[in-house]
Amino acid sequence: MSKTKEESTAKKTVRGRTSGQFRCLNCFERLTPPPGAKIFTCPNCGYAWRLSWFGPGEPRIRGPVWDVNEAQTQKSMAEKGGN
Amino acid sequence: MALSRKIAYIDLTNRRVRTAPIPLEMRRRYLGGRGLDMYLLYNHVKPGADPLGPDNVALVSAGLLTGTLASASARVHIAGKSPLTGLVGSANMGGFFGPEMRLAGFDHLVITGKADGPVYLWIHDGEIEIRDASHLWGHDAHQTQTLVRDELGDDDIQVMTIGVAGENLVRFACVMTSLKNAAGRTGMGALFGSKNLKAIAARGRMDIKIAFPEEALDYNKEIITQVTSAKVSKTMQKLGTLFIWGTTNSTGLVRVRNFQSNQIPHADDIEPESIEEEMIGTAGCFGCQVHCRGRYFIKKGPYTGAYVEGPEYTSLGAFGAEVGCTTKQTVLVGNHLVNTYGLDTLETGSMIAWAMELFEKGILTTKDTDGLDLRFGNDEAVIEAVHQIAQRRGIGDILAEGPLKAAEKIGKDAIKYLIHVKGMSNLHSDERPTPALALNIATASRGSDHLRSRPAIDLYHLPEKVLRKIFGNPVPYDGPLTSDYRDYEGKPWEVLWQEMCYETVDCLGICKYHTVFLGPNMPNFSEWPKLIYLNTGLEFTPKDLWDIADRAYTMERLFNLREGLTKEMDWLPDRYFDEKTDRGLPVVRGKSIDRDKFRKMVDEYYKLHEWDENGQPTEKKLKALGLENEPTHKL
Amino acid sequence: MSKILVIDPEKCTGCRLCEQVCSVKHERVVNPYRARIKVVKWEMEGKILPVVCQQCEDAPCAAACPGHAIARNPETGALEVNYTLCIGCRTCMNVCPFGAMGFDWVENRVIKCDLCGGDPQCARFCETGAILYVDKSELSSLKQKKGAESLMDLMTKVTAAITQAG
Known part of the structure; x- marks a missing residue:
């Protein structure tokens, strides 16, 4: 009914938003953990993250699984050093 | 009106x-x-x-x-x-x-x-x-x-x-x-x-007339939805600004024990989600739907029962990482004290952290501190130091003078351990792996500062296409822009763009969480002209606003130069170049800033500003902004 | 269908956006003191309570009005002031138990919430859910759900404590 008016930038932005995902801080992959998961290991790089849910279906990284990620990093630094 | x-x-x-x-x-x-x-x-x-x-x-x-x-x-x-x-x-x-x-x-x-x-x-x-x-x-x-x-x-x-x-x-x-x-x-x-x-x-009870009330209501609703639908806003609505810690400490971008590490592992008690357990909700400033101010009561110790708001992300450094403390009680009480004493939480924490490193190195001893045991991680000493600073007692009287004057009073090598630019302490962030953010703190007009020009979204690994869209408006930019936050290339433009963006919101009186600071798809030059027009009736183009911001920022530069700013002061403490990060993810570990590349960044930043090689705005630039005759004393 | 404003003070963040948009809608200006809603705060104690007309069924303002100037709008259910009948005695202000009847010193008349003719701006802008505009038929379940949620919260905590202790 309304005339074809150009959509405002504000409205366009809202349409483009995604949810349910977080990005791995190590490899930047977008990951979709199962709802409510407390720990999720990145299938791409093997780094493990402790998650919290700030809204229904909205995960975020609370912190690393310290020992797992530190071991991963030691390994990858050693490999790099060996090159 | x-x-x-x-x-x-x-x-x-x-x-x-x-x-x-x-x-x-x-x-x-x-x-x-x-x-x-x-x-x-x-x-x-x-x-x-x-x-x-x-x-x-x-x-x-x-x-x-x-x-x-x-x-x-x-x-x-x-x-x-x-x-x-x-x-x-x-x-x-x-x-x-x-x-x-x-x-x-x-x-x-x-x-x-x-x-x-x-x-x-x-x-x-x-x-x-x-x-x-x-x-x-x-x-x-x-x-x-x-x-x-x-x-x-x-x-x-x-x-x-x-x-x-x-x-x-x-x-x-x-x-x-x-x-x-x-x-x-x-x-x-x-x-x-x-x-x-x-x-x-x-x-006051005097009307603030709105130029186009119905349209302004509708557009405000659109802007609010744009802001609150963003993940950063939804997170802030629950955790306040503390939420940033989840990214920065997990990656290894915070400064620990003054500047001796870049990550504090196993500090679960001061994680935002842990502090949120103490909160009874959040509060909003006038007309704001992000409501990022935490609200809590202190439950233990001498301040039991006090109603407090906060803490902010900054206080996680001030009473956490920087001073090597890992209990939320210290963060919650420290936040209460700086709010009642009226102290800048960031500077307070940084001064204490610096004193603690001096204590560790033997430059300060218990003789200088009247027995105060300024060991990193000593929660009680941190809280006592806050009292001493505000009341100007003991070592607090010296720390109350701020970084450079205190360093002068203490003498020895004290100045070497200061994490400051232009005499103002840095946030509890470590910019060694992130040249863009390092350039931001080195050149910001009020000293080491994350709210003057920080391109925080540089950390988000955004595709170049997205970066071009944001940083190419309203002034076209066809130089390099890269998704990798470890790069030196293209970052000076990001810093300059953020300078103009933050200057504009500060001229408008809008909060930075409602523009491109922590979220990339937030209102900026595209939205502001309409917002201004519907509310005030004044017409500006996006480029007009950019020019105004440029003019205001140049005034800041002129003031600084007049009061003694030199090119050497647009620079980082030596530790950024000489010491490498020791923790964090592989992308940030073993990093320091490269002096030569950083010099080039500063030069490039000057050039983009049309400042000369000494950081002085050129005559041409001043004329373009109509500033060649300042001071003009029109007000 | 009849809708009503429901206030949940626990969800209010005290931002006063409701006051702001209310004054713009009604007076075309930002002036919280001319709004039909007010967020009363005991700031230093952290207490917040939005105050607005409850559109009472047996409204004291309407009953006490000597000029019979306050009547219900059949379409919106809002009690509205008919200014041609209003004599400006402010009796309604005195009898309202909520302090929800205001006075606009600019137009020199009493003011109250009229539900913006069926699209109350306060509820439109309040994203926290502190101000909702809901059908009266939903009222009970809304409150029941809230009560159940807090009970469930408590039960979860108790269960967790028992599990931990055991």
């Missing part, structure tokens, strides 16, 4: 008040808020003035859109020559004071001279009174607000005030309003204290 608000010249020495209209021409050149304040700063402060002497000027202002239907338009700006750095002093805060000052009829206050005893200002419906404040002197920032409301018999009064730290001229004292809103940085509280100005109270 918003544009009918006046400027008031308040001479505290002679106790005289004069008011004048603000010419539209000045609005078109500076909008208001920080922009117009920078004009006033350059024009009203005598060159070389002592920041704590009567020749300094305290400027208080509302932004062009403060109080209007522009989401989160709560900000009030305070400026003067900084008692901390001797350069631009400038800080703004939310809460409710800014809109109330506008409702009371004023947009700008120019406060000069020094009162012969404690005073406060009472601004109401177009009038300003200078009132005795002897009975308020010595009271903390929370008590003072209640006392003023009681005295004037009105709970709707909004008060900005200094605490004991400002009275004691702690060089990083701030001005506070509500529970936790602070014009925190550059020591504006000490500036108030030096003028015997304890507080400013405002209550």
